[in-house]
Amino acid sequence: MKTPPDRSGITFEVGAQLEARDRHKNWYTATIEKIDYDKERVLIHYRQWSRRHNEWFQWSSPYLRPLERVSLRRQGLNAPMFVSGSKVMACWTDCRFYPAKILRVNKDDSYTVRFFDGVVRTVKSTKLKPVDEVRT
Incomplete structure (x- = not known):
């Protein structure tokens, strides 16, 4: 059985969250639904979209990226670039x-x-x- 590549910020397991780019070049928050180890790909479900839009991606695809940046920004955990009074x-x-x-x-x-x-x-x-x- 093949193993997914070690990609910073992406955990290749069912239920893991990441961002995926659709055919229209838009990035969306997504969840890994299935992993096909033989064909080295993952089935992605775009959050808040119908399952009919689920899409297979090669696990080395540049159209998959970590969710970390977005979630950190939303949680306010990024270190601010400037301070009050600057x-x-x-x-x-x-x-x-x-x-x-x-x-x-x-x-x-x-x-x-x-x-x-x-x-x-x-x-x-x-x-x-x-x-x-x-x-x-």
Whole structure:
């Protein structure tokens, strides 16, 4: 009997959770339903989808990835990138970055910031950059 590869963050056992990419290139939380050791593949059930959408993936497929990143972000266990009071560049609705100050670090991996013009907004961590210390 063949054994699944050692992939960081993925446990190849029935009931294990991970993320899988569907045919439309969208990533979804999924559960391993069955393991076919002879054909080196796993049957994936997309969470909150009908079982008719279950799909077989080779266990070495790049379309399988660990769930860890998403679950840590939802639980607020990631170490924050910035602390309250930090000066940052924050993305505004026009997709440009403007100076802002962090007022609060939120548990959902977001930050409450005050822009230089006084407007307060909640911004995801992916929409923040550190301020360049040296200006030329």
